[in-house]
Amino acid sequence: MLEADLVILGAGPAGMAASRRAAEAGLSVLLLDEQQRAGGQIYRDVERAAKTRGGILGPDFTKGLDLVRALEHPKIRHIAGAVVWQIEEGTRVAFSVDGKASVATGKRLLIATGALERPMPVPGWTLPGVMTAGAAQILLKQSGFVCENAVLAGTGPLLYLVAAQMVRAGTPPLALVETQTSSDLRASLAHFGGALRGWKYLVKGLSLIAELRKAGVRRYKGATGIAIEGEGKAEALVFNANGRHHHLACATVLLHHGVVPNTQTARSIGVSHRWSDGQHCFVPEKDIWGRTAIADVFIAGDGAGIGGAVAAALAGELAALEIARDLGAATMGERDATAAPLRRRLDGELAARPFIDRAYPPFSEALAPADETIVCRCEEVTAGDIRRYAGLGCLGPNQTKAFGRSGMGPCQGRYCGLTVTELLASANGRTHDDTGYYRIRPPLKPVTLGELAALEDGLNNDEAKEPAE
Numbered sequence: 001m002l003e004a005d006l007v008i009l010g011a012g013p014a015g016m017a018a019s020r021r022a023a024e025a026g027l028s029v030l031l032l033d034e035q036q037r038a039g040g041q042i043y044r045d046v047e048r049a050a051k052t053r054g055g056i057l058g059p060d061f062t063k064g065l066d067l068v069r070a071l072e073h074p075k076i077r078h079i080a081g082a083v084v085w086q087i088e089e090g091t092r093v094a095f096s097v098d099g100k101a102s103v104a105t106g107k108r109l110l111i112a113t114g115a116l117e118r119p120m121p122v123p124g125w126t127l128p129g130v131m132t133a134g135a136a137q138i139l140l141k142q143s144g145f146v147c148e149n150a151v152l153a154g155t156g157p158l159l160y161l162v163a164a165q166m167v168r169a170g171t172p173p174l175a176l177v178e179t180q181t182s183s184d185l186r187a188s189l190a191h192f193g194g195a196l197r198g199w200k201y202l203v204k205g206l207s208l209i210a211e212l213r214k215a216g217v218r219r220y221k222g223a224t225g226i227a228i229e230g231e232g233k234a235e236a237l238v239f240n241a242n243g244r245h246h247h248l249a250c251a252t253v254l255l256h257h258g259v260v261p262n263t264q265t266a267r268s269i270g271v272s273h274r275w276s277d278g279q280h281c282f283v284p285e286k287d288i289w290g291r292t293a294i295a296d297v298f299i300a301g302d303g304a305g306i307g308g309a310v311a312a313a314l315a316g317e318l319a320a321l322e323i324a325r326d327l328g329a330a331t332m333g334e335r336d337a338t339a340a341p342l343r344r345r346l347d348g349e350l351a352a353r354p355f356i357d358r359a360y361p362p363f364s365e366a367l368a369p370a371d372e373t374i375v376c377r378c379e380e381v382t383a384g385d386i387r388r389y390a391g392l393g394c395l396g397p398n399q400t401k402a403f404g405r406s407g408m409g410p411c412q413g414r415y416c417g418l419t420v421t422e423l424l425a426s427a428n429g430r431t432h433d434d435t436g437y438y439r440i441r442p443p444l445k446p447v448t449l450g451e452l453a454a455l456e457d458g459l460n461n462d463e464a465k466e467p468a469e
Contacts, residue, residue, distance in 0.1 A: 004030035004077070006323055007093055007106030009084055009265060012040020013309045014301025014316035015112035016067040021317045023075035025324035030104055031071070032082040032095055038068045040114055041134065042309045044141045053144060056168040060309070061141075067313060086442035087269050090296045094455065096447060101455035108296050108323045111266050112316060115259040115302035118281070119415045120154055120366045121375050121383070124228030125255060133162045133256035146171040150252035151237045153177040153226055156360045159256050160208040167215040174250055175218040177226065177239055179257065179363040188359035198352025220246065224365065228253050257363045261303045264414060267440040269294065275432035278357050279306055281418055282437055289322035290315060298323060311349040314342050367422050375423070376416040378409020386420055390427035396436045397421055410446065413438040
């Protein structure tokens with residue numbers, strides 16, 4: 001069994017920043033991450049990619065180099081390729097690396113599992129050739145592959161960034177089909193004061209749009225009726241915009257309408273969550289340091305609410321400071337003195353978030369898909385099925401498992417959960433909080449019987465080695 005003062009799940013911005021801050025306070029840190037290299041999704045494979053594709057991916061991406069290099073500290077043990085599949089007793093973590101299971105335990109646990117792209121179920125979204133914009137960006141970061149003959153559809157700043165990166169790589173997208181409307185922009189002006197505080201993000205967004213305009217990339221705004229057509233693969237994107245019906249022939253469709261916290265790990269140990277109207281998703285309940293109602297468990301980064309990479313790193317540092325105080329490695333005065341400038345920076349980073357969230361809301365037609373649209377890809381459950389279950393008395397996502405197996409596939413509801421909640425809440429006239437979410441049970445990821453058996457043998461051997469009293 002591995003032991004450390006602090007076990008951290010996820011080597012993205014929050015996990016990396018927390019690791020270094022905790023290590024500098026004198027705590028031993030065990031950092032577990034599924035990827036083979038630190039960086040998370042936002043800084044994925046940054047040490048390799050920055051050398052060859054830094055100019056394409058941009059300075060915001062290469063900033064991740066400092067966080068990755070900061071993991072080189074004697075108090076930090078980073079285990080790559082670690083698939084966490086169970087947490088018990090608060091801070092006891094079971095994980096596997098290359099098919100070999102292990103257990104780690106810490107005095108404190110920090111969950112820094114980041115975000116997921118919000119699924120965008122529209123007609124044809126399950127066809128080959130359709131993927132998320134984030135997935136296309138991962139291909140570019142990790143392998144230098146750029147999707148050709150592609151159309152980007154949805155809403156949110158990531159669409160502009162991915163499109164600009166494709167332009168820089170010499171393979172611009174055919175078009176951007178955007179779902180946000182002029183009324184969304186007008187409504188977002190209520191938060192313009194915060195946007196001015198976060199003016200750097202406004203400037204960044206405008207510069208990306210200017211880059212796309214210069215490259216001649218077509219943009220369609222206020223799109224409705226989005227569907228992907230094709231026989232056995234994506235062949236065209238159809239939609240309505242500016243009073244006209246459009247048909248764009250393409251080989252790839254990249255969908256995106258925001259990101260949401262990855263709450264599976266926190267939910268599996270009973271951390272309470274609440275619905276956020278601003279971000280239109282569930283977020284975990286925690287205090288200003290990231291501490292949950294489970295006293296030894298903290299959450300930081302986008303897994304606690306979407307704020308972006310810089311905000312995630314700052315939240316990770318703040319959590320580490322409180323954990324250090326908690327474990328006697330720092331006084332309250334030392335914690336507060338170090339935290340004050342970090343918290344000011346965090347407030348500045350989050351100032352523009354309400355403006356961005358309102359200006360780029362999720363695509364309403366994907367939140368309430370047509371009856372024939374598949375919402376649970378694993379079990380091929382449609383939106384109409386979910387509405388039918390509601391008509392039969394189904395009130396929450398957990399009941400849909402019994403009615404029709406939604407959420408019981410390999411993804412365990414990661415990609416259909418929010419859509420199922422939306423559909424049931426609307427059909428039953430209940431709030432999202434009352435409707436709830438799937439109950440997450442271990443294993444969080446697939447694990448073999450061989451791994452379980454080997455783990456049990458390993459634990460028994462460890463116990464046998466302990467000296468008798």
